[in-house]
Amino acid sequence: MTDRIIRVAEPVLDGNEVAYVMDCLKTTWISSRGSYIDRFEKLLADYCDVPHAVVTNNGTTSLHLALAAAGVSAGDEVIMPTLSYIATANAAHYCQATPVFVDCEPEYLSMDPEKIEAAITPRTRVIMTVPLYGHPVDMDPIREIADRHGLLVIEDAAEAIGALYKGRKVGSLAQGSSFSFFGNKTITTGEGGAITTTDEQYASRMRFLRGQAVDPAKNYWHPEVGYNYRMTNVAAAIGTAQAERLDVHVRRRQQVAQWYFDELRDYEDIFQLPHPASWATPSYWMFTILMRSDAQVPRDEWIQALSSKGIESRPVFYPIHTMPMYRPQASQGKLSSPFPVAERCAALGINLPTHGNLTRDDVAYVCEQTVATWTQLSNRKPQSRLRAA
Numbered sequence: 458m459t460d461r462i463i464r465v466a467e468p469v470l471d472g473n474e475v476a477y478v479m480d481c482l483k484t485t486w487i488s489s490r491g492s493y494i495d496r497f498e499k500l501l502a503d504y505c506d507v508p509h510a511v512v513t514n515n516g517t518t519s520l521h522l523a524l525a526a527a528g529v530s531a532g533d534e535v536i537m538p539t540l541s542y543i544a545t546a547n548a549a550h551y552c553q554a555t556p557v558f559v560d561c562e563p564e565y566l567s568m569d570p571e572k573i574e575a576a577i578t579p580r581t582r583v584i585m586t587v588p589l590y591g592h593p594v595d596m597d598p599i600r601e602i603a604d605r606h607g608l609l610v611i612e613d614a615a616e617a618i619g620a621l622y623k624g625r626k627v628g629s630l631a632q633g634s635s636f637s638f639f640g641n642k643t644i645t646t647g648e649g650g651a652i653t654t655t656d657e658q659y660a661s662r663m664r665f666l667r668g669q670a671v672d673p674a675k676n677y678w679h680p681e682v683g684y685n686y687r688m689t690n691v692a693a694a695i696g697t698a699q700a701e702r703l704d705v706h707v708r709r710r711q712q713v714a715q716w717y718f719d720e721l722r723d724y725e726d727i728f729q730l731p732h733p734a735s736w737a738t739p740s741y742w743m744f745t746i747l748m749r750s751d752a753q754v755p756r757d758e759w760i761q762a763l764s765s766k767g768i769e770s771r772p773v774f775y776p777i778h779t780m781p782m783y784r785p786q787a788s789q790g791k792l793s794s795p796f797p798v799a800e801r802c803a804a805l806g807i808n809l810p811t812h813g814n815l816t817r818d819d820v821a822y823v824c825e826q827t828v829a830t831w832t833q834l835s836n837r838k839p840q841s842r843l844r845a846a
């Protein structure tokens with residue numbers, strides 16, 4: 458088995474992808490006009506139970522567009538979890554707004570609703586929620602806080618298409634929800650993104666800014682600064698084929714997650730497994746396990762050991778406030794971090810391979826090696842444990 462590498466992520470392209478891409482090539486509709494753009498947008502909107510979806514060329518531009526079209530600009534503050542992918546903060550930065558970070562809660566790894574209000578100032582415009590690794594965010598308390606303070610809720614749902622919150626689709630829970638279709642995401646267009654919304658005016662503002670803010674009635678006339686964030690028809694052709702089978706793609710991941718739970722059930726004293734909240738149906742973008750805090754295994758050595766067994770894994774994201782450009786000035790030099798939970802989860806967590814091509818045997822092998830490598834590393838000599846600590 459070690460001659461094969463089990464990838465942490467793989468696209469599954471077993472629908473109409475080839476046929477639809479060939480159609481683009483044969484008809485020469487390969488740029489950002491063509492029927493697949495509309496078809497993909499319609500499928501996404503229908504899937505998320507909202508009237509509008511606006512596709513873009515990646516999941517970072519979709520986030521930027523969602524904020525820009527909401528009027529976020531210089532001096533504004535956007536509240537967001539520190540435990541997320543870098544794009545969440547960068548999107549606010551592109552608007553010349555300031556990302557304001559909030560710690561996460563320890564079970565589902567998303568922004569702790571109880572810590573949000575302390576981060577609100579007169580400059581706050583948006584609360585950006587991030588359903589991390591496919592587990593939805595507890596939106597009701599967050600919507601309540603947002604309503605009370607007159608704030609927008611925009612969701613960076615890049616990792617969570619197909620997840621449900623109290624039976625409702627992620628993508629329908631905020632004023633705008635941004636998705637990514639990068640190659641490792643639940644469905645892919647190679648590179649791609651989208652925003653779903655119920656607000657028609659907001660959707661048309663996003664379409665306007667996406668296409669260089671050209672006046673719809675006057676070609677080459679641009680009344681303000683827009684962007685070229687358009688998706689190509691070729692990418693949308695792949696997306697259309699992917700979205701036609703969205704349920705299948707999500708169900709496969711949920712099946713893989715179930716196998717992981719079955720295989721790792723006896724090791725919950727060592728690993729924290731991603732059990733869903735009572736109100737959540739996760740889509741399991743990544744099956745993420747955390748070492749219990751008393752564990753003494755250096756996470757990166759563990760990743761290396763798994764790699765030597767032919768298993769790719771990933772560390773949980775480094776909290777964004779630890780990156781040089783987002784390090785909060787106020788906390789520098791202070792002894793205690795304002796984000797202890799995020800830092801702890803980030804240091805202890807790894808993503809195991811999660812994609813629709815995995816078999817039950819693959820998952821069994823990954824789990825066997827996950828436990829074996831961890832055990833081997835934790836039984837090392839006491840002095841090496843001390844060095845690691």
Ligand SMILES: *Cc1c(COP(=O)(O)O)cnc(C)c1O
Binds near residue numbers: 515518637638
């Ligand atoms: C993948 C991802 C994005 C967008 O990434 P792109 O590579 O630009 O498509 C944004 N936020 C989060 C949390 C992500 O995981």
